[in-house]
Structure formats: C-alpha cells, structure tokens
Amino acid sequence: FPPTFEAVPRNPIVLDLAYNCVEFPSLESRMKKDKKGFISRLWR
Amino acid sequence: MAPKPKDKPKPSPSPSQPPPPIEDLFTSLNKHIQRSEYKQAVKVADQVLGIAPGDEDAIRCKVVALIKGDSIEDALTTIQSARNLPTDFSFFKAYCLYRQNKLDEALDSLKSKERSTPTMLLESQILYRQGKMDACADIYQKLQKSNVESLEINAVASLVAGGRASEVQGTLD
DSSP, X not given: OOOOOOXXXXXXXXXXXXXXXXXXXXXXXXXXXXXXXXXXXXXX | OOOOGGGSOOOOOOTTOOOOOHHHHHHHHHHHHHTTOHHHHHHHHHHHHHHSTTOHHHHHHHHHHHXXXXXXXXXXXXXXXXXTSSOOOHHHHHHHXXXXXXXXXXXXHHHTSOOOHHHHHHHHHHHHHTTOHHHHHHHHHHHGGXXXXXXXXXXXXXXXXXXXXXXXXXXXX
16 A cells, blocks of 8 residues: 556547537628728718 | 707607617627627527528527527427428537437438538547447548548547557557
C-alpha cells in the first residue's frame, strides 16, 4: 500500500459532428431591404 | 390648408393592430438566431407562420431552433406537421431520431437522401451507437478529405472501439 498507478482503458470520445450540420437557412433575402436606403432617404 | 405634422399626433396602436410586416419578423428572427436565442426564435417563427402558414424558411428556422434548443420532440412534431411542404426535412428528422436513440428509424430517414457530408457524418454516428464499428470507420475513411473539423476524433474512436487501435497511427499520418 498504496497501490501503484496503472493505465486503464477508457471509452474513446465521440463528438456529435452532425449537430454542426443542422443549420439555419439564409434569411438575407427575407429581411427588410438594406439599411443604406434609410440613410440615403435622410439626405434626399 | 394642410395641418402641420406636429398637430397631428400618431394614434397610439390599437389592440387590433395589423401584424408587423413579414420582413420585420424575419429581421427579428435573424437577430435571435445570431444571438443563439432559440426560444425567442421559435416564437417569432410561429408569428411568421401565423401570417404565412407554410412559409418554408420560417418552418425550417423553427425546426432548427427547436433542435438547437434541445426540444427534439417538438422538432419532430413540427417536421411531421410540415410533411405536405416540398421542403425535405429527412436529414433533420434523422438527426432528431438519432438524438432519441431510435437508430433504425434514423437510418431509414437518411436512406431517401443523397449521400453528402452531413448525411455521412450522421450515418457514421448512428453506426457507432449500433456497434457497427467497421462500417463506421469506412465512412470516416471516405470523409477524410472533406475538411470536417475534429473528424479525426471520431475516426480514431471508431477504430479503437472496433479493436483496430493499431491502425490509428496510420490514419492520423
């Protein structure tokens, strides 16, 4: 005593890489058109 | 004579005001997505769907937000309710089933899809859980050139769990 340290096998790590492929669609074309329009309206 | 704008205050919004324009809703939806506020994203997506039932972007956002917010069961219900739409939800459905450990059903849902990096990643993870390490390792082998970040972690796991630890070094080189 104390017992000596020894290596023990462990389960390998697996990551959920598919999670990163669950992606939102691009909403660019669905949003209000460019903010630049608002600024230029101020200066018209 | 036209009244001065100053003299004409805008009427305060009545309770039965019209819904906000759909572009505004999408702007707000996008903001919540950027901030990872998935519960609010679902709410706004529902608002869009209240105005435009069947809007594919909104349903897709709702499904993804539910998955990212860990509401897997609700995501499946939403996918089920959208089955008449042309959008293909089979990858999302397969992912949800995988999360619920319904592995055979998950594989079934993937079958209809063309093979791509996402479907292969998911398939290999399902195979891993099913203990089919050789089939799993095969897929990682095929994906090696795909530049998926951290892929080697899962590839090594499939080799080690499949009793092929001696091949790990060769795979990493």
